[in-house]
Amino acid sequence: MQPRGDKRAGRDHDVLMTSEKHVVVTDLRKTYAGGFTAVDGISFDIERGETFALLGPNGAGKSTTIEILEGYRDRTGGEATVLGVDPQHGGLAWKARLGIVLQSSGESGNVTVREQLAHFAGFYPNPRDVDEVIAAVGLTEKAKTRIKALSGGQRRRVDVALGVIGRPELLFLDEPTTGFDPEARHEFWGLIRELKREGTTILLTTHYLDEAAQLGDRAGVIAGGKLIDIGAIDAIGGTDARTPVVRWRDASGAHEERTLAPAGVVARLYSELGGEPDGLEVIRPSLEDVYLGLVAGHTGSSRQSPAQIEEELA
Amino acid sequence: MNAIALGLDRARYETKIYFRQGDTIFFTFLFPIVMLSIFSVAFSAAGDFGAGPDGKGGISAAAFYLPGMIAAGILLSGVQNLAVDIAVERGDGTLKRLAGTPLPVLSYFIGKFGQVLITSILQVALLLLIASVAFGVTLPTDAAHWGTFVWVYLLGITTSAVLGIALSRIPRTGKSATAVIIPIVLVLQFISGVYLQFSLLPVWLQNVASVFPLKWMAQGMRYVFLPDSFKQVEQGGVWNLGGVAIVLGIWLVAGVIAARLTFRWIRKDS
Numbered sequence: 001m002q003p004r005g006d007k008r009a010g011r012d013h014d015v016l017m018t019s020e021k022h023v024v025v026t027d028l029r030k031t032y033a034g035g036f037t038a039v040d041g042i043s044f045d046i047e048r049g050e051t052f053a054l055l056g057p058n059g060a061g062k063s064t065t066i067e068i069l070e071g072y073r074d075r076t077g078g079e080a081t082v083l084g085v086d087p088q089h090g091g092l093a094w095k096a097r098l099g100i101v102l103q104s105s106g107e108s109g110n111v112t113v114r115e116q117l118a119h120f121a122g123f124y125p126n127p128r129d130v131d132e133v134i135a136a137v138g139l140t141e142k143a144k145t146r147i148k149a150l151s152g153g154q155r156r157r158v159d160v161a162l163g164v165i166g167r168p169e170l171l172f173l174d175e176p177t178t179g180f181d182p183e184a185r186h187e188f189w190g191l192i193r194e195l196k197r198e199g200t201t202i203l204l205t206t207h208y209l210d211e212a213a214q215l216g217d218r219a220g221v222i223a224g225g226k227l228i229d230i231g232a233i234d235a236i237g238g239t240d241a242r243t244p245v246v247r248w249r250d251a252s253g254a255h256e257e258r259t260l261a262p263a264g265v266v267a268r269l270y271s272e273l274g275g276e277p278d279g280l281e282v283i284r285p286s287l288e289d290v291y292l293g294l295v296a297g298h299t300g301s302s303r304q305s306p307a308q309i310e311e312e313l314a
Numbered sequence: 315m316n317a318i319a320l321g322l323d324r325a326r327y328e329t330k331i332y333f334r335q336g337d338t339i340f341f342t343f344l345f346p347i348v349m350l351s352i353f354s355v356a357f358s359a360a361g362d363f364g365a366g367p368d369g370k371g372g373i374s375a376a377a378f379y380l381p382g383m384i385a386a387g388i389l390l391s392g393v394q395n396l397a398v399d400i401a402v403e404r405g406d407g408t409l410k411r412l413a414g415t416p417l418p419v420l421s422y423f424i425g426k427f428g429q430v431l432i433t434s435i436l437q438v439a440l441l442l443l444i445a446s447v448a449f450g451v452t453l454p455t456d457a458a459h460w461g462t463f464v465w466v467y468l469l470g471i472t473t474s475a476v477l478g479i480a481l482s483r484i485p486r487t488g489k490s491a492t493a494v495i496i497p498i499v500l501v502l503q504f505i506s507g508v509y510l511q512f513s514l515l516p517v518w519l520q521n522v523a524s525v526f527p528l529k530w531m532a533q534g535m536r537y538v539f540l541p542d543s544f545k546q547v548e549q550g551g552v553w554n555l556g557g558v559a560i561v562l563g564i565w566l567v568a569g570v571i572a573a574r575l576t577f578r579w580i581r582k583d584s
Contacts, residue, residue, distance in 0.1 A: 092416040096416040100411075102407065105408075105411065107411070108335075108408075110331045110334040122320065123415045123417045124416060166415070166416075
């Protein structure tokens with residue numbers, strides 16, 4: 001018993017040291033019964049109040065990772081701590097501090113938006129005001145409509161509303177805006193920024209890199225079950241991947257120059273050509289460009305095993 | 315809110331949803347009422363059931379079928395309703411969503427049981443009302459018969475609800491739930507004396523049916539609603555209320571253990 005006691009004391013000490021971290025993941029692994037390894041040694045932390053975007057192609061291990069942190073799946077290796085608790089043993093008090101927006105589901109929806117939110121609000125010790133949440137997701141006019149009569153994008157907003165109704169300290173958003181039109185997505189971003197302002201910690205997975213760039217403070221890129229890069233949204237991929245490109249045309253054709261000093265190049269061109277260069281562009285790689293470069297550079301990124309497909313469908 | 319208060323809130327919510335589902339209303343709530351009406355009308359010209367050679371001492375078709383339909387209603391409201399309902403909720407993501415909230419499992423089950431109890435009491439009340447008002451069935455007037463009615467009903471509905479929870483684990487998907495559950499429930503109704511007179515079934519089939527709870531619920535209800543003389547055609551010539559209590563009690567305990575061992579919010583991978 002003695003060594004075990006020592007270990008506990010050590011862990012408690014760790015928790016104190018990391019009290020401002022809402023999520024701590026160390027060498028996380030998940031191997032399914034069929035032998036397929038979906039998550040292969042991932043480590044990252046999320047600070048209190050931070051928005052962390054987890055990016056990666058389909059089947060890369062994003063959903064498995066987020067579902068382990070939500071307590072839906074048991075890990076097969078490594079450590080995970082969410083709000084100071086091992087998600088494998090999270091009780092009701094722990095769940096009351098979380099908000100979970102799963103990937104879209106197909107519930108029958110025989111209740112109205114307001115009935116559903118008022119009902120779920122009753123589960124939590126300190127819920128938000130139901131009508132304020134309905135207004136925040138832009139469904140005030142649909143409050144008395146049964147959920148099954150809503151469009152896909154409107155149902156998704158109900159999912160988000162249910163995720164935030166309990167005033168969560170940590171919010172999981174698993175591909176929250178799939179199926180939104182551009183206007184709805186921009187409104188949704190506004191809602192998430194409001195939650196960020198209130199200090200909510202957010203773990204976001206998304207296929208939309210502009211969304212990650214708009215909302216995220218930091219991002220991690222997963223491919224083939226491994227974390228291939230992690231960093232601030234405006235630094236991920238490293239200096240190389242982010243080197244601006246200057247493009248222009250002249251009599252001899254199109255030119256392109258990668259440079260860390262684009263203004264200098266433009267000034268040089270201006271003086272050399274004695275005027276405005278044709279088709280001048282200065283391009284800073286977007287998060288999407290950086291991401292595609294990262295994933296393409298990772299050999300294992302495109303494989304998708306049957307077990308993985310089964311898991312995606314489950 | 316504590317787990318009990320939340321459970322009562324769930325019961326209100328679940329009952330509201332129950333009555334918004336057309337297929338559930340017909341195949342679970344109204345089904346025994348519709349069947350009682352059909353049998354009562356169809357056999358109304360066939361003479362009284364159980365009449366002696368002199369044509370006396372018999373009862374109407376409605377009176378004869380009432381106990382079986384009440385028993386069937388208990389089975390449908392408990393087993394069929396919950397087994398399908400929970401399997402569908404597991405398939406469509408309802409349970410997964412609830413699993414991510416601080417809703418206690420106990421509250422979820424109080425809600426389910428409350429919904430079963432409310433809808434089933436309404437169903438039985440409607441059956442009794444239609445039998446007595448529309449078809450002129452004479453209901454018992456003494457406390458002893460109603461006392462038996464209450465305990466057979468409560469034991470029957472509790473056992474049915476628990477078995478429904480246990481059976482909800484069998485369908486692999488929400489879409490297959492009705493296809494898996496309804497045949498089980500339907501076969502039981504045919505061999506347990508709901509639609510066919512139990513005493514006319516072959517003895518071996520009677521013995522098979524005696525393993526399952528529906529036969530005993532129907533038998534208990536026959537004691538309550540049929541004249542005492544009808545006991546001659548029961549197995550052994552007695553109402554055997556002790557047997558009703560024992561068999562239903564065994565299924566209740568078995569159902570609680572099975573539900574307790576098998577219920578999961580979601581199918582967690584290994």
